[in-house]
Amino acid sequence: MHYRHWSHVVLLGLLPMLATADPSPSRQAELETLLYQDCGSCHGMTLKGGLGPSLSPERMERFSAEAVTGIILYGVPGTAMPGWSDLLTEQEAAWLADQLKQEPPPSSR
Amino acid sequence: MPLPFSLKPLLLGGALTLLAGCQAMNPAAELRGTGDLGVVVERATGSLALVDTSEREIIDRVEGLGDLSHASVKFSRDARYAFVFGRDGGLTKVDLLTGEIVERVIQSGNSIGGAISQDGNYVAVANYEPGGVKVFASDDLELIADIPATYENASGETERSKTVGLVDAPGNTFVVSLFEAGEIWTLDMATDDPKVQRYQEVGEMPYDALISPSGRYYIAGLFGEDGLALLDMWHPEAGVKRILPDYGRGEKRLPVYKMPHLEGWALAGDQAFFPAVGRHEVLVADTGDWSLIERIPVQGQPVFVMSRPDERQVWVSFAHPKNDVVQVIDTQSHEVVKTLAAGDSILHMEFTPRGEHVWISARDSDHVKVYDTETFEELATLPAESPSGIFFTDRAHRIGL
Numbered sequence: 001m002h003y004r005h006w007s008h009v010v011l012l013g014l015l016p017m018l019a020t021a022d023p024s025p026s027r028q029a030e031l032e033t034l035l036y037q038d039c040g041s042c043h044g045m046t047l048k049g050g051l052g053p054s055l056s057p058e059r060m061e062r063f064s065a066e067a068v069t070g071i072i073l074y075g076v077p078g079t080a081m082p083g084w085s086d087l088l089t090e091q092e093a094a095w096l097a098d099q100l101k102q103e104p105p106p107s108s109r
Numbered sequence: 110m111p112l113p114f115s116l117k118p119l120l121l122g123g124a125l126t127l128l129a130g131c132q133a134m135n136p137a138a139e140l141r142g143t144g145d146l147g148v149v150v151e152r153a154t155g156s157l158a159l160v161d162t163s164e165r166e167i168i169d170r171v172e173g174l175g176d177l178s179h180a181s182v183k184f185s186r187d188a189r190y191a192f193v194f195g196r197d198g199g200l201t202k203v204d205l206l207t208g209e210i211v212e213r214v215i216q217s218g219n220s221i222g223g224a225i226s227q228d229g230n231y232v233a234v235a236n237y238e239p240g241g242v243k244v245f246a247s248d249d250l251e252l253i254a255d256i257p258a259t260y261e262n263a264s265g266e267t268e269r270s271k272t273v274g275l276v277d278a279p280g281n282t283f284v285v286s287l288f289e290a291g292e293i294w295t296l297d298m299a300t301d302d303p304k305v306q307r308y309q310e311v312g313e314m315p316y317d318a319l320i321s322p323s324g325r326y327y328i329a330g331l332f333g334e335d336g337l338a339l340l341d342m343w344h345p346e347a348g349v350k351r352i353l354p355d356y357g358r359g360e361k362r363l364p365v366y367k368m369p370h371l372e373g374w375a376l377a378g379d380q381a382f383f384p385a386v387g388r389h390e391v392l393v394a395d396t397g398d399w400s401l402i403e404r405i406p407v408q409g410q411p412v413f414v415m416s417r418p419d420e421r422q423v424w425v426s427f428a429h430p431k432n433d434v435v436q437v438i439d440t441q442s443h444e445v446v447k448t449l450a451a452g453d454s455i456l457h458m459e460f461t462p463r464g465e466h467v468w469i470s471a472r473d474s475d476h477v478k479v480y481d482t483e484t485f486e487e488l489a490t491l492p493a494e495s496p497s498g499i500f501f502t503d504r505a506h507r508i509g510l
Contacts, residue, residue, distance in 0.1 A: 014433055033473065034429075037472065037473075037495075038366065038367070038429045039452065040178050041178070041179065041367050041368070042367075042368065044153060044176070044178060044179075044196055044219065045176060045178030045179075045196065046176055046196075046197075048197075048218075048219065049219055049238065050178075050196065050219065050221070050237060051221075051237070051271065051273070051288065051368065052177065064368075065454075075364060080314070080316070080365065080368065080436065082362050082364030082365050082366055084364070084366070085431055086364065087246070087366075
């Protein structure tokens with residue numbers, strides 16, 4: 001079972017330099033809904049974990065922002081984590097990664 | 110200042126009138142049956158909307174239920190109480206008639222759902238963290254049994270697995286699947302000390318399961334491979350077998366943005382309808398030999414595939430991002446006969462007991478819509494805060510629900 005070792009299979013370094021501009025405020029609101037509701041359907045609506053692991057800032061500390069962005073865009077092979085690159089731009093994934101790494105975490109809704 | 114004697118009865122009478130007035134204002138306090146009641150989970154606010162399916166309205170709200178993302182609900186044998194299984198490990202018993210919380214325990218860190226036993230005496234909860242099943246007395250939620258879902262991983266270490274697809278089965282039995290372990294367990298509740306039977310290597314990553322309305326077939330969907338795992342409860346000695354093992358073989362799966370649900374077995378005559386994982390298809394299998402009959406193309410990745418109680422239609426909801434419609438499949442022609450735009454982020458559907466209406470929750474539209482299932486006419490729109498699961502009390506008397 002590869003599931004528990006997913007952190008080892010993430011391919012890093014394939015991402016080009018990430019754009020620095022944030023998504024528009026209205027898109028940010030949509031992304032926040034996506035994060036808590038849709039990511040939340042596996043990771044828990046407060047992101048404390050579910051069928052997918054917890055996305056707490058403490059756990060996210062183990063990954064660079066680029067790594068988290070990569071996981072969001074391309075998923076984790078051998079696990080239930082899909083790649084979201086059909087639905088999210090690189091910039092949007094990077095913004096989500098930033099949210100996840102923030103201390104304190106963005107207020108859950 | 111002491112009141113004059115003569116005023117006392119007057120005041121008392123006034124207070125009684127006031128009390129009676131309060132009761133009359135709370136419709137749940139009227140003398141009534143529960144057969145047309147139900148609940149809608151409002152996941153953002155941690156509340157339940159109590160609904161009346163005859164009047165098609167919200168009659169009360171119950172708050173303080175914790176994190177209700179992915180919450181599910183079972184009903185007591187008398188259909189008066191709802192057991193609410195919260196994501197945060199909370200198990201809450203709610204009185205539908207008074208709208209009050211009767212009991213509440215935080216029984217784990219993270220749970221996914223539960224079941225009530227055939228005799229109504231036990232409520233079991235499937236937990237993610239720590240992985241396992243806990244069994245409670247349904248009357249006072251006292252802990253009866255704690256069954257850790259331990260297994261040996263590939264490196265020979267003992268670990269606990271997340272548990273999913275917990276259902277009740279005839280013989281006062283619970284059946285559950287172990288996500289990481291790839292196992293199915295049955296828990297015999299003949300006594301307070303459950304007897305556990307393990308079925309190993311049933312398939313990669315069972316993510317959810319269902320039991321047929323008769324209680325004969327327990328079927329777990331597999332995320333880690335194409336196919337499903339089937340346990341024939343009439344012949345447990347035959348073990349678990351794989352069914353539909355090669356649907357979509359060699360085809361690339363789409364990214365799965367939301368896990369399908371298997372609750373609400375869609376059975377029509379000798380056909381079973383299932384959501385395909387990572388495909389825009391509903392699968393139809395022959396329940397005689399479990400062979401694949403057809404793959405019906407639909408507009409997105411199916412999440413719920415549920416048959417109307419008369420089995421003439423199958424209704425399908427979808428995963429993000431194509432989740433603003435539901436589709437209706439005719440079970441004879443296998444054609445999609447209707448696509449209904451019921452709101453943004455549709456999460457759940459529930460039929461009234463005999464199927465004349467369907468209630469559909471649309472999370473991001475903050476409403477529940479009620480449709481006539483024959484004419485598809487919209488009958489009502491009820492406001493609700495991020496509504497997700499809808500559960501009607503007729504489930505109290507159905508195996509596996």
